Amino acid sequence: MGSKSVTKWPKQITPSLVEGLIYSERDLDKAISIFDAATAEYSNGFRHDRSTFGLMIRRLLSANKFVPAEDMLVRMKREKCDITEDILLSVYRAYARVHKPLEVMRVFGKTKDYECEPTAKSYITVFSILVSESQLKMAFKFYRHMRQKGIPACVPSLNVLIKALCKTASTMDSAFRIFHEMPKHGHTPDSYTYGTLINGLCRHGRTLEAKELLIDMEANGCSPSVVSYSCLIHGLCQSNKLADALELFKEMKSKGVEPNVYTYSSLIDGLCKNGYSLQAMELLERMTRKSLVPNSITYSSLIHGFCSEGKITEAVRILDRMKLQDLKPDAGLYSKIINGFCEMNKFQEAANFLDEMVLSGITPNRVTWGLHVRVHNRVVQGFCAEGCPNKAFPIYLGLRTRGISVEMKTFESLIHCFCKTDLHKAARILDEMVVDGCIPDEETWNAIFSGFWDRRKVREAAELLHAKLIDEFHNA
Numbered sequence: 126m127g128s129k130s131v132t133k134w135p136k137q138i139t140p141s142l143v144e145g146l147i148y149s150e151r152d153l154d155k156a157i158s159i160f161d162a163a164t165a166e167y168s169n170g171f172r173h174d175r176s177t178f179g180l181m182i183r184r185l186l187s188a189n190k191f192v193p194a195e196d197m198l199v200r201m202k203r204e205k206c207d208i209t210e211d212i213l214l215s216v217y218r219a220y221a222r223v224h225k226p227l228e229v230m231r232v233f234g235k236t237k238d239y240e241c242e243p244t245a246k247s248y249i250t251v252f253s254i255l256v257s258e259s260q261l262k263m264a265f266k267f268y269r270h271m272r273q274k275g276i277p278a279c280v281p282s283l284n285v286l287i288k289a290l291c292k293t294a295s296t297m298d299s300a301f302r303i304f305h306e307m308p309k310h311g312h313t314p315d316s317y318t319y320g321t322l323i324n325g326l327c328r329h330g331r332t333l334e335a336k337e338l339l340i341d342m343e344a345n346g347c348s349p350s351v352v353s354y355s356c357l358i359h360g361l362c363q364s365n366k367l368a369d370a371l372e373l374f375k376e377m378k379s380k381g382v383e384p385n386v387y388t389y390s391s392l393i394d395g396l397c398k399n400g401y402s403l404q405a406m407e408l409l410e411r412m413t414r415k416s417l418v419p420n421s422i423t424y425s426s427l428i429h430g431f432c433s434e435g436k437i438t439e440a441v442r443i444l445d446r447m448k449l450q451d452l453k454p455d456a457g458l459y460s461k462i463i464n465g466f467c468e469m470n471k472f473q474e475a476a477n478f479l480d481e482m483v484l485s486g487i488t489p490n491r492v493t494w495g496l497h498v499r500v501h502n503r504v505v506q507g508f509c510a511e512g513c514p515n516k517a518f519p520i521y522l523g524l525r526t527r528g529i530s531v532e533m534k535t536f537e538s539l540i541h542c543f544c545k546t547d548l549h550k551a552a553r554i555l556d557e558m559v560v561d562g563c564i565p566d567e568e569t570w571n572a573i574f575s576g577f578w579d580r581r582k583v584r585e586a587a588e589l590l591h592a593k594l595i596d597e598f599h600n601a
Contacts, residue, residue, distance in 0.1 A: 160181050194219070202238070249281050354373065421455075455487065514550075
């Protein structure tokens, strides 16, 4: 499996010794070498057991080495070593971590081959993975299968089913039917049940019902968690009910429930969208004083808010703060800053951030393509409007080099500017415009012709040609 090892073993090798050595070795390749070295001792009577196999499989899975991990399962079966449910659960969760629900189903389908009969724990885990990955059709089919296999309904499985039904607005009422039926069958809804329903209601804009459910939750002796409060605060902010969200924020603190990053980020976003960016900034400071670390979403909300209010200097400060925290701004954030400077006619500052965006390795992709096109073209057009074509031209060249589309208005702005200063560049841009499939309008052609006509030699030659043609006509 790995390279040969020079591990020196004591006379008596035990699985617990091998397990301890593998566990303490942080380097995966070296851990594999220890495992292989122990395998070489089979001739001396040593055998790997499910503890050493299980640990090695988990180490491989943590490094996304799925094929070697599954090879280990095959080897366990070959060596007649029991494959436990916990080992298979680690495989399911590893595939779920990299969003591969079909692989989870494939491995689950091989449990009979591995001679490991799945219990309710395995069924519920796989069901939960399918729902989390939004494989709802497959999830509902799997739920029916697990019930046919005699897996009884329980609070955890019903919570997952409710979560699945909360994914779409059309099945929310079905989720509530199950919720109301649970006590009749001896299943008491827990905080996760209530939190899932509150989240579902908020996602579909039913915040009033979500607030009522929070009250019912407390009345039924189930204390709302920070997750339940945060989901409702987020939903209220999304529904533009900022006052209610702030009131709920005060209420949760008065009941001893400490807000988390998600809670603060939701409120900051709500404040920014309603034009209260300075108050959102105060909330950010309060958040950091509580040793909560803002994330990209927190900073994005503030940057969008400040830019929308024309407070570009504050937005740049937030961007700098974000970078100091080793969070990488995306194309959307840079475009907000660039557009903010363009709105203030500060095109040089906008161009500086364009350069920073390019140098930081942010390139157009299928999602951000249009955004890159808009901000680059806007800066070029801005420089042209200010009569600075020589500042616009390098950005234009960058557009062409990187394959970013040049808008018709950008071509026209550059041609009109260069017709006054550099006709050769104007003619070059006109050629590139035509090659790109853009048809110059009458005004653009007139600008080119006027530029050349104003050149003395061109005008004199044209006048001589005109005079000669007239003479030839009269002498004919």
